[in-house]
Amino acid sequence: MDDKVKLKKEDIEYKVDNIVATVTLEIDKKIDLVHVARKFIDSEYNPERFPGIVLRVPEPKATFLIFSTGKMVVTGSKTENKLKKAVTKVVKDLKSIDIKIEDYTIKIENFVASGGLNKRIDLNLATIMMEYSLYEPEIFPGLIYYMRDPKASFLIFSNGNFVCTGVKHEHQIAEAIFKLKDVIQENEIYYKSEEKSSSEEIVFI
DNA sequence: CTAGTATAAAAGCGTT
DNA sequence: AACGCTTTTATACTAG
Numbered sequence: 001m002d003d004k005v006k007l008k009k010e011d012i013e014y015k016v017d018n019i020v021a022t023v024t025l026e027i028d029k030k031i032d033l034v035h036v037a038r039k040f041i042d043s044e045y046n047p048e049r050f051p052g053i054v055l056r057v058p059e060p061k062a063t064f065l066i067f068s069t070g071k072m073v074v075t076g077s078k079t080e081n082k083l084k085k086a087v088t089k090v091v092k093d094l095k096s097i098d099i100k101i102e103d104y105t106i107k108i109e110n111f112v113a114s115g116g117l118n119k120r121i122d123l124n125l126a127t128i129m130m131e132y133s134l135y136e137p138e139i140f141p142g143l144i145y146y147m148r149d150p151k152a153s154f155l156i157f158s159n160g161n162f163v164c165t166g167v168k169h170e171h172q173i174a175e176a177i178f179k180l181k182d183v184i185q186e187n188e189i190y191y192k193s194e195e196k197s198s199s200e201e202i203v204f205i
Numbered sequence: 206c207t208a209g210t211a212t213a214a215a216a217g218c219g220t221t
Numbered sequence: 222a223a224c225g226c227t228t229t230t231a232t233a234c235t236a237g
Contacts, residue, residue, distance in 0.1 A: 018230035020214050050227050051217045063228055065216060073215050075229035110214040114231040140211045141234045153212050155232060163231050165213040210234085221224080 014115035025070035026102040062086035119190040
């Protein structure tokens, strides 16, 4: 279902887990959120708590935040295609309750991806070798790494698993992971051979 | 097992 | 002017 992507000989594998996007609806007057909330029985609207309506679409699964200005935030999609389908559905539903929408534009704001380096990482060494990294195991078990180019943030765990977030273009995910692997390799931040490796290490043939 | 901790990003309203 | 709120999601580690 979720496409794994391979990059050259380096086995860079990752999976997109979440996409955040904004949608701008072309409307000529503000949207009456009370009206929308009444028509969409499964929506949540507590203006005291948050100015937008929360609408969850089951298929394709996605959650929308709808604002009176005609802007929407979409979260939870794993592919651009599913994101577009969910948006099409919501726009159609809004039109069906008398909201005039001339057109709309979708802009992806953030990709969240996860994957695994193929080795355990010495986070204590990593945080002293890598600039722009933070590691406070008492607070969070992952090392936080702020990559500048491409601009991306990583959560790196001792078992080699990681989360990459903050990139706006899908191609930057593999690029960022490639660079991360490079930094780890260059500085030999991983645990050498079987030192501290777990039994789940995958052996190549 | 659940909740909180940490990451990014947008929206718009309320509070420092 | 700058947050906090709200939503999503992977990851993992601790405390009830």
